[in-house]
Amino acid sequence: MTKKNIIQVFEHSFLATGDKGFHNRHFVALSKLNALHEYQYFDLKHNGVVFKQYVGVIQIDGLTIEILPKIDRYESDTEETKKKWQNVLIQMLKATRKLKIQQVGQANVSRQSIHLLDIYFEWFLDEVQLLIHQGLIKQYYKQTGNVNALKGKLEFAGHIQRNLVHKERFYTTHHVYEKDHLIHQILKQALEIIAELSKGTYIDGKCKTVQLNFPEVKALQANEKTFLKVPRSRKNAPYETALSIARLIILNYAPNISGGSEKMLALLFDMNRLWEEYVLVKLKQAAEGSEISIYGQNSKPFWNGIHIRPDIVVKKEDKVKLIIDTKWKNIDQPQPSTHDLRQMYVYNEYWNSENSLLLYPANNVQGNTNVFYQFVPLKSDSHHHCGLGKISVLDEEGRLDPDIGKKIFDTFITKA
Incomplete structure (x- = not known):
């Protein structure tokens, strides 16, 4: 071989x-x-x-x-x-x-x-x-062609065209019940x-x-x-x-x-999409039996037919508790990009949330961090924040951590 x-x-x-x-x-x-x-x-x-x-x-x-x-x-x-x-x-x-x-x-x-x-x-x-x-199942399907006995519907034009000589044949459309479907x-x-x-x-x-x-x-x-x-x-x-x-x-x-x-x-x-879906699945598992509800694919109209959609929306008693946007990259610098921060600010405004979180993967169990900073308020009642979080993808044995959802839940959601 x-x-x-x-x-x-x-x-x-x-x-x-x-x-x-x-x-x-x-x-x-x-x-x-x-x-x-x-x-x-x-x-x-x-x-x-x-x-x-x-x-x-x-x-x-x-x-x-x-x-x-x-x-x-x-x-x-x-x-x-x-x-x-x-x-x-x-x-x-x-x-x-x-x-x-x-x-x-x-x-x-x-x-x-x-x-x-x-x-x-x-x-x-x-x-x-x-x-x-x-x-294996059989199914009915229509078949059109020459047969030796009249069955189904005679396709008259086709029959005349094909069978002027062969009078014993019939050109028909009929149902067949077999595995070739x-x-x-x-x-x-x-x-x-x-x-x-x-x-x-x-x-x-x-x-x-x-x-x-x-x-x-x-x-x-x-x-x-x-x-x-x-x-x-x-x-x-x-x-x-x-x-x-x-x-x-x-x-x-x-x-x-x-x-x-x-x-x-x-x-x-x-x-990026796989990391988002993985975090969403694990968070839903971690939230089972609690007062917290986890949603993905939650979109709202933004401008001229354009919609915005955060990765994950966390609710408690129908009130948005936290917006999470996952980022599959190792953030070396102490601050996220200005573009990402603008995005989170808009999410907070549109979902009426006081807290949002940019969630990055970490390479080891010591990498878990949870830091929230307040956006500079434009109005006296403006007080929402954006968090910068890192969570380890791997457990202590270097394998994909099966408890990552619970750790995200405990580290970020319960403290938001």
């Missing part, structure tokens, strides 16, 4: 062409991928790529690039550090329901390095195997992509087994609109997870993006 070339880098780091198996054809493919996504993923230099805040995994032409989060840019780039932050990313994706696994194929870890794409592929294959075991066609396409991209890995054999047990269905080239056509029903409910992963795989797969033979799959997540 061949081992694919895997490069692990950190967000905001630089990868030079010619380094670690990253060649010019990979650079060209990444530049075209970047152009398709409005240049948001990378900054392109003449001799390499500077990654931005997007983390995840890209696979192209036998090369896997795993982009990991990291708070402290001065932390050493050792294998131990990479393993630590890979685990942080996986646990964050699990907590925000972008990934659902019990464990990462531990039986296969000794054979080769495990990266994020393997985990998603294995998750999908497990879901399809479960569906096969439970029994849209849902299975989507799953088949995802299986084919995995088979293409997992050659030479331990996933390859598992994928072949699933394909052998999967029914023969028509080939499909799904796009965004295809997934909108999938009917929602109780009968289809067991397929929801497999379809969501298939959607992620299919819509992020770009065959021949570089104009050559390379095929690319990119699963990338904005780390």
